[in-house]
Amino acid sequence: MRIIAGDWRGRKLSAPKGDATRPTADRTRETLFSMLTSRLGSFEGLRVADLFAGSGALGLEALSRGAAHCLFVEQDRAALDSIKSNIAALDARGRSDVEAMSVMHLRPAREPYDLILLDPPYKTGAGAVALDRLLRLGWIGPATWMAVETGADENVEVNGLEVDAERRVGKGKLTLLRYPDPDAAPN
Template sequence: MRIVGGRHRGRPLSCPEGNIARPTQDRTRESLFNILLQGDVSKGLLPSGTARLLVDQHVLDVFAGTGALGLEALSRGARKVTFIEKAPESLAALRENVKSLREQVATHVIAADVLAPPKATEACSLILMDAPYNQGLSDPAIAALDRAGWIAPTALIAAEAEAKETLTAPPDFELVDTRKYGKARIFFFLRTEAV
């Protein structure tokens, strides 16, 4: 596993042994960030496209695992990433990856359950979510994060699920795109102040 683009391109990432974590595959991650930087999943609701939801922004990576999604976001121009993860083995790998990339200043690792997150100090415009497959955690996690103030009034959620899973748009969000990559599917939910 490695960073696939940006200033840390090619740098390896640590992953816990066994079935503790299921990091997003390199190819899926590359496709996701190409969409975020170049594609338009906003249906014209964001005049300058989606890149402004990543570049120079505070990104939230939940069910963070090894931190691959959030560290990819930093590599590709995010200003700051906050990670929320509760599994000790994944937290150890995440902290090792942050240190290896020397991104301690631009990151904040929170050891907590995404379903009961601490209050946010700053809302995020991009939420990267890779919940365990087929456990129904995405909807309650989004609701909990929103209640805690983590999701900005204009925000994009990129939620990975197993390819056969169906995720529905949370209240005040619109499902603007889905993309399938092998065994994974990414759902893009957008909320704007105008929606």
Template sequence: MRIIGGSARGLKLAEVGEGDLAAHLRPTTDRVRESIFNLLINGTHGNPLPGARVLDLFAGTGALGLEALSRGAAQVVFVEDGAPARALIKANVEKMRAADRTEIWRKDATKLGPNPGANAEARAAAAFDVVFLDPPYGKGLGERALTHAIAEGWLTPGAMVVWEESAPPQVPAPLVQIDQRRYGSTVVTLCRMPA
């Protein structure tokens, strides 16, 4: 796996090896990742990445969040509860020299808890502009994670959500589906929070 574009283009990421079968570690292929970022950057919805705060749920290797950093995002928070995956994310963050622009949260992505902002302004500052979501396929975890993140105030108005699944997902309200593409066995759905 490599960073496909942007300032860190060509950077080789840590080898997954046998991964973590119990955690269903399934990195997004370079081809699907390239398609996702082409859709984000060159699509008709406006490029959401420059200066964005990015939330990478079910982060796995961290490749999606790191690709976003390479392409202009300001900060990425990786949410991953699997120890082998967190070790890969840490190694990849070090390879990219991005520790000052990243955080790794050891959490269940379906239970982030409330946004810690004490008031509306602080909550908005802690919310995210772009969310990547690549849960284990076919378990309904993506729906649960997004429903919870929305209810707890983690998405900014107008936030873009990029969701990978094996089949078209049920998009929770108030998100609006704006695009959907199939790449082999992966369905990529773009959703947006109302502004």
């Protein structure tokens, strides 16, 4: 597993040992970031949350491409060790925070994030449940983009959000979501 683009392009990432986590394949990450780049233009200065973070590859990819800060949220001990190791290896401590907890226990946000990346376990519906909770807790604002990786046959539906794009990649599917009308978003 490697960083695909940006300042850390080509740098290796460690993945947690065991089968408790499923690291996002390089090809899937490349597809996701291509989809996001076509919508965001640039990652410069973005506040990113990498939820169900696993190795932290998604958030680290965003940081490599210029994101200002990333919050990594993971509850698995081996995955947390990998995230911390990857952050240290890339010297990204000053632009990263790591929360050792379930995504379902997150507190209200001080302000909305620019980009929320979710890679929950397949076939659990956890991505939609988490997004519904984050919407109510102020993590999602009018300009927030959300990306969820699920199994290829899963759909992500959240009241108040619309699907902007879906793309199947191997056994998975990438879904991008946002407010249907940014002016209609709650303040």
